[in-house]
Amino acid sequence: MTKRIAANERRTSISKTEVFASSRLALQASQTHQIDMHVLSPILNKLLSARRSKRIKIIDVGSGYGYLAHQRFGANDQLDVIGIDINPKFVRFANEHFGSNHMRFVTADIEEFAPSQPVHLIIMMQVLQHLREPEATVQRYWRFLVKGGYIVARNSDDQLNITYPDSQNLRYLINETNRIPGSPDRNFGRRLFSMFRPLIPAPNSLSIHLLPQMVTGGTKNERAGFFDEMHGFRALYAERAAERTPSFAAKKRSERFKKISIRERRRFKTDKELFAAEVQIFASARR
Secondary structure (H helix, E strand, C coil): CHHHHHHHHHHHCCCHHHHHHHHHHHHHHHHCHHHHHHHHHHHHHHHHHHHCCCCEEEEEECCCCCHHHHHHHCCCCCEEEEEEECCHHHHHHHHHHHCECCEEEEECCCCCCCCCCCEEEEEEECCHHHCCCHHHHHHHHHCCEEEEEEEEEEEEEEEEEEEECCCHHHHHHHHHHCCCCCCCCCCHHHHHHHHHCCCCCCCCEEEEEEEEEEEECCCHHHHHHHHHHHHCHHHHHHHHHHHHCCCHHHHHHHHHHHHHHHHHHHHHHHCCCCEEEEEEEEEEEEC
16 A cells, blocks of 8 residues: 555645545545445346446546545446546546546536436445535435436444443544534434435435444454544544644644544554444435
8 A cells, every 4th residue: 555655646746635535545445345335236236137238327426536436336347437526636546546448537516517418326425524515415416317226325423433442532532523623524424314315306215224344353454444444534634623723722632633543543453352333324215
């Protein structure tokens, strides 16, 4: 991973913060692959069976660096995938590394993008909490589906995050993250059902899945990787907030987040008896 990220930084001239984001998103895409495919595989099988030799059109909303789309769909050339992201550096990176004759990435505002023709599957993985109008955006993309098409969203919820032995420091990180100005809603997952239920026209089916990610024992790297995915971003949120609106309180919070993150990551890495889990919430609607 280190060599790839270093090469990526040279080719796309991304900042250190963006290198961190790229590394974290690569880790997240890998660690959520199994639970994503638990939801996506039956949908893809149904679509491919119904379409037979015809191609399946997919949109990955908020595709970032392209890791997720590549891991979920890259091996199947019956799938025509478009990833959309507002950041041109992310899109350039994705096209350089994962672009193919059936997968491409485009720069666009998620809340304004419209495909040239209806599609069969739209995925929104950990995206909705970043949008200005998530409800309106889901309704808008709902209209882009063919009859029988699917939209799938995944979000986490910090209140469904458990660790044993517990730690007051980790609880502070989790609870304080949502109080950071400009931080996306870390309890967004609970909103998915209420967001999908009123879709017009009404879904032919609507499913909610709660699937856990967890680490039980494992290697040092596995435990550290779990911490990085679930909690590594929190110090970055605090640091960005301190940069946007400098103040003594924001600076002290950022420093505290960094110290706790270093300490807790070390605890995850060294404690062989540690149990940690977070539940991911999926909403899957069929038009």
